[in-house]
Amino acid sequence: MIKVEGITKRYARFTAVDNVSFEVAKGQIVGFLGPNGAGKTTTMRILTCFQPPSEGRASVAGFDVMEQPMEVKKRIGYLPETPPLYPDMEVGEYLEFAGKLKGLRGNDLAKRIAEVSEKINISDVRAKLIAKLSKGYKQRVGLAQALIHNPDVLILDEPTSGLDPQQILETRELIKGLAGDHTIILSTHILPEVESTCERVVIISKGKLVATDTVDNLTHRMRGSENVGVEVEAREGTLDVSAVQRKLEQVAGVSKVILREDKNNRANFEVESLQGRSIRADLARAIVEGGFALTELKAAGMSLEDVFLQLTSTDKADEAKVEEEIEKGEAA
């Protein structure tokens, strides 16, 4: 549905986007992830025909953003970071104007305004001035504007920024509910957002693409081996920490055992497995058989947050590793 091939956007003094390529299939929700200033907004503006790329090509539904911008714009709904609202207009008037801009007229327009207001849950504020709305409602009206012409593709630039936690949850649910009918790209610098709403993730940093994969694959791939956190207590008397450590090291598939904490007769270990081995069940059995009390056992797998930090850190060695990962991913 969306195809981006080597786009670059250069300004006089810096390069905002540097040779970024990715594809988005129909009906997917893709998280566009990166620190502030990474080039997310610029890439989105290129996709929405707001500004042309310096190099490279991008197409939406088979239409090139440079060659056939009108066709692209008809198929895209765009919510910029600050919702493009006219504070002096009423919500209903605003949606009518937005609908007209997108080519809706007469009965179709009235029908779509009613449908979208229902879907986004803003029917009750249709006669209110936009200036009087709360931040959350403003965001929703912005979203309604993007949806008014029922576009194939929705591009949302930080749709949850500045909302309170309750509104963030509602907005995420709303966006999830829109997937399937629409192909969605949403940008964010909040990781849990991607984990909870998106199927795929495109990570960019300093204008460069650093990874693109499904959320599951990415965390899994970066993890490689399994990390398990173990907490052990003595059944009675004092805990023989080194005995526990020996016991853990003997379990099949364990590559490394690190003592994290040892106090009040309670020890915390981090156990790393060999590649592709599941060791949690065996660890539990070994501890219980050794006569210790197992108080906690958890998979300390890398969260997307760790992945992200690892990917966007500027260390040269890391970059090489990331490139290797990407190649592996592409081969697979």
Added chain:
Amino acid sequence: MSNILAIAQKELKSYFVSPIAYALLAIYALISGWFSLIAIANFIEMSMQGQGPADLNGYVIAPVVSNAGVLSLFLIPMITMRLFAEEKRSGTIELLITSPVTDMEIILGKWLGAMGMYACILGVKLFCLSFTFMFGNPDWRPLATAYLGMFLQGGALLAIGMFISNTTRNQIVAGATTFGMCLLFWTFDWATTFKADGWAKVLAYLSLTAHFNSFARGVIDTKDTVFFLSVIALGIFLTARSLESLRWRA
């Protein structure tokens, strides 16, 4: 075409949902009424001195209309300053540019909306002048010509003002610059007071006063009509280039 009208309608409406329209209309009504009052007092004075009523067209309509030309210099910047500057500041320009409408449709829509506001203002003056028709019998044709002139001159200045508004995101800057340009264009013919040929002649030709005065006198001159139409076209062309450059710079 319907896209242009949709944008023009929104533009005109946005003057009336904010205090701008009412402030402009009220001030214009006040000044227009004052000018008309003076002109009519003058007319009465002349009628008393001469034999029978003086010429209504010459003593009332002509001075009121030619004052209107000057007055529009002050009003135009207030109409045009927000056209693009406000959209750029609030980010709503992204909605316009990413919607399936062409740049030209956006520009013409905005210009027409501004023309609509300007027409409302000129309507106030027509109301003042309507009393001369109620109690006298002036010739309506010079007045119609003068109105055509005011529309053409207003259209030209609105187009220039729209261009200036597109070059900044600050409304005050847009308004002040437009006012300066209007004043400059209005006084270019002063150059002829000390030099009669060469660049002074070129400047004098660019002066709005000279072109507007023939309309105020009741003459439709092709030369002046073409002048105003070309300035309108120039303003719209410059706005289009400036809007396009926004895409490359923003």
